[in-house]
Amino acid sequence: MTVQTPKTMPNPQGPQVDREGFAMVTTLLMVLVLSVLAVGVVWMASSEKKTTFAEQNHISSLFSADAGGEAGINFVRLSSTPPRIISFADSTVRNQGETTLHDSQNYDFNCAYSGKTRRMGWGVNYLNYNYRIDSNGAAATTGKSGVELVVNRLYREGY
Numbered sequence: 188m189t190v191q192t193p194k195t196m197p198n199p200q201g202p203q204v205d206r207e208g209f210a211m212v213t214t215l216l217m218v219l220v221l222s223v224l225a226v227g228v229v230w231m232a233s234s235e236k237k238t239t240f241a242e243q244n245h246i247s248s249l250f251s252a253d254a255g256g257e258a259g260i261n262f263v264r265l266s267s268t269p270p271r272i273i274s275f276a277d278s279t280v281r282n283q284g285e286t287t288l289h290d291s292q293n294y295d296f297n298c299a300y301s302g303k304t305r306r307m308g309w310g311v312n313y314l315n316y317n318y319r320i321d322s323n324g325a326a327a328t329t330g331k332s333g334v335e336l337v338v339n340r341l342y343r344e345g346y
Contacts, residue, residue, distance in 0.1 A: 210318050244330030247292055250332040251324025255294030258283060259320035260338055262298060269342050272300055280318065296322040305340055315339045 262281050263270070270280040281298040288294065299321075303314045320336040 201241075216229070241329070244327045245332065247326030248324045248330035248332040249334075251288055251292045251294045251326055252322045252332040253324070254288060255286070255296040255322030255324055256320055256336050257336045258294070259298045259318075259322060259336065260307070261295040263318055263320075263338050263340050266340070267300050269296075269340075271298075291328075292324070292326045294322055294324045296320055301337075309341070312345050313341055314344055316342055 227275075259281070262283075272278055273282070278300040279297060280300050283296045283298075285293050285295045286290075297320070299319045301314045301317045301319050304322055305311070306313055306315045317337065317339045320338055322334045322336070324332045324334070
């Protein structure tokens with residue numbers, strides 16, 4: 188009689204399949220999938236950070252340009268008489284150079300006379316003086332925006 192060892196015992200489910208490297212291959216595939224996911228997440232976070240920074244620069248430059256427009260409006264509003272034209276080439280009445288607001292934010296504006304019209308309901312001595320204000324704002328090194336405004340102010344002439 189022969190004694191059967193576990194290696195020589197017949198397998199009731201059929202022939203035995205060699206699975207010694209299966210766990211290692213599965214683990215390596217899982218590590219590969221997780222690594223690809225991690226790289227994707229890092230790439231998305233980096234891309235989102237760049238987009239957020241660019242958007243912040245754009246918004247800051249837009250606010251700077253708006254501040255320049257407000258400064259131009261304030262110049263026209265506070266003038267007790269119609270401002271005199273300082274450059275007849277483009278009818279400029281005020282050219283405000285670069286003005287720093289905060290850190291790297293700045294603006295400049297150009298106010299130009301564009302004509303005068305009568306205002307209905309007022310006497311012949313009252314005229315609307317129309318001005319065009321072009322304001323440029325900047326933030327950091329890349330953020331640049333512009334604002335164009337049309338402003339009018341009622342002045343009395345002949346007194």
